[in-house]
Amino acid sequence: MILALQIGGGTIVALALFQLCLGVYSSVAVVFRERRLDARHLQHFNDLAQAALRNAEVDRLKSGTTWAGKRKFRIVEKRVENKCGDICSFYLQPHDGGELPPFLPGQFLTFELPISDQPAPVIRCYSLSDSPSRLDRYRVTIKKLSPPPDAGETVPGGLSSTYFHASLKEGDVVDVQAPKGGFVLDLQSERPVVLIGGGVGLTPVLSMLKALDDAGSHREVHFFHAARSGDDIVLCDEIREIAERRNNVHYRVLYSAPTDACVEGRDYDCPGLLTVDVLKRYLTSSNYEFYVCGPPQMMSSLTEQLRDWGVPDSDIHFEAFGPASVKTVKSPASSREAAESVQVEFSRSGKKVSWHEQDGTLLDLAERNGIRVASGCRAGNCGTCATALKEGDVTYVTRPASSPAQGSVLMCIACPGGNVILDA
Ligand SMILES: Cc1cc2nc3c(=O)[nH]c(=O)nc-3n(C[C@H](O)[C@H](O)[C@H](O)COP(=O)(O)OP(=O)(O)OC[C@H]3O[C@@H](n4cnc5c(N)ncnc54)[C@H](O)[C@@H]3O)c2cc1C
Ligand code: FES
Incomplete structure (x- = not known):
């Protein structure tokens, strides 16, 4: 510019000034355009970075603080969560005073409970219902199961849930396995998400919502909470508080059997069961990631x-809190099928037995033949019944929540695909 002024008089000066202005204008325009783009992408980048950092932190901490087998935990608080008193939260801290490993939103704890009259510790899973960022204590929220309404008087209530509600109190110590489970929220994704919790099945999806909140996520979130009525619903205040604070979180409550005290529009949004027709009322399309947890009937119909509705399997994530003590023996197959049997060898017990279709799963078959196999959920979720398959092949009657280790099978949901040898 100075050079241009000295060399060539008015024309050159004007040209230089024009070029200068043009250059400045283009640079400013580029900066502004980039800023607009930046603004749009900055948030996305920020969310991704937050999620990646969080996952890295989880991995880092996990490697140092997680435990193998069982660890003793003290119940530091027991809190009744609903009006009818059949759902309680239990807050747990390590008895050894050590640190807690973080968990992924949606994971569960596995408890080993020394219930009297039971031949072996009763193993049951309970989802972590609080924020994965709360590392001073874990929380599980448990519904006490009564016998089914049509069951005879001799049928007992739920073993583990009754034990938690009736026998365990603050100060007691329980044996707990480390958090695990494959029903976890993908924190890397930026897609809109639908979280659905039916009854006490709310627990893992509540933890997912809290994880999104903690990460400051701007994902569009729809939380559908199904309960029988205001007497049954739990932890809705925690969800409402997040939804009121965040524009991207939408919360809807459904009551299938509202009592006279429940006011539509104030206490709940819709009467009836949660179906896809209800979802369609609130969602603009089916293009969401769905995370569903609830009673088995709700799960099978909703999925x-x-x-x-056109939602691909890859966008439907679910977990069912299946009954654990109720056997799932299938109805007798046709006589032709029944006549076809395969040989199942339990090598460790030294037993060889025939399996027919009406024998149900390999776990059912083992138990009927006096072979003890540790089990928890009986629904392919907890991994407790994983057993090495030494020979042969199996077919699964339902999809396992997460694949067992190479060479192992989940006996609670597996049937033999031909002759098999199991390490049981
Ligand atoms: C991954 C996972 C996470 C879970 N998270 C939670 C959670 O967060 N909160 C929660 O509350 N639950 C949760 N569950 C369910 C929980 O693990 C237990 O399955 C549940 O508490 C029932 O266990 P129970 O021992 O109390 O009942 P069980 O003893 O297993 O009995 C189940 C039902 O069968 C009935 N019954 C027993 N014997 C008979 C019989 N002979 N004939 C007919 N009926 C019978 C009982 O009365 C009861 O209603 C989860 C399950 C899984 C797999
Ligand atoms: S008992 Fe839980 S996976 Fe089989």
Whole structure:
């Protein structure tokens, strides 16, 4: 510019000034355009970075603080969560005073309970219901199961849930396995997400919502909470508080059997069961990631309806809190099928037995033949019944929540695909 002024008089000066202005204008325009782009992408980048950092932190901490087998935990608080008193939260801290490993939102704890009259510790899973960022204590929220309404008087209530509610109190110590489970929220994704919790099945999806909140995520979140009525619903205040604070979180409550005290529009949004028709009322399309947890009937109907609505399997994540003590023996197959049997060898017990279709799963078959196999959920979720398959092949009657280790099978949901040898 100075050079241009000295060399060549007015024309050159004007040209230089024009070029200068043009250059400055283009640079400013580029900066502004980039800023607009930046603004749009900055948030996305920030969210991704936060999620990646969080996952890295989880991995880092986990390697140092997690434990193998069982660890003793003290119940530091027991809190009744609903009006009818059948759902309680239990807050747990390590008895050894050590640190707690973080967990992924949606994971569960596995308890080993020394219930009297039981031949072996009763193993049951309970989802972590609080924020994965709370590392001073874990929380599980447990519904006490009564016998089914049509069951005879001799049928007992739920073993583990009754034990938690009736026998365990603050100060007691329980044996707990480290958090695990494959039903976890993908924190790297930026897609809109639908979280669905039916009854006490709310627990893992509540933890997912809290994880999104803690990460400051701007994902569009729809939380559907199904309960029978205001007497049954739990932890809704925690969800409402987040939804009121965050524009991207939308919370809807459904009551299937509202009492006279429940006011539509104030206490709940919709009467009836949660179906895809209800979802369609609130969602603009089916293009969401769905995370569903609830009673088995809700799970099977809702996941079917989501598929019919065009949601790909890869976008439907679910976990069912299946009954643990109720055996799932299938109805007798046709006589031709019944006549076809395969040989199942339990090598460690030294037993060889025939399996017919009506024998149900390999776990059912083992128990009927006096072979003890540790089990928890009986629904392919907890991994407790994983057993080495030494020979042969199996087919799964339902999809395992997460694949067992190479060479192992989940006996609670597996049937033999031919002759098999199991290390049991
Ligand atoms: C991954 C995972 C996470 C879970 N998270 C939670 C959670 O957060 N909160 C929660 O509350 N639950 C949760 N569950 C369910 C929980 O693990 C237990 O399955 C549940 O508490 C029932 O266990 P129970 O021992 O009390 O009942 P069980 O003894 O297993 O009995 C189940 C039902 O069968 C009935 N019954 C027993 N014997 C008979 C019989 N002979 N005939 C007919 N009926 C019978 C009982 O009365 C009861 O209603 C989860 C399950 C899984 C797999
Ligand atoms: S008992 Fe839980 S996976 Fe089989």
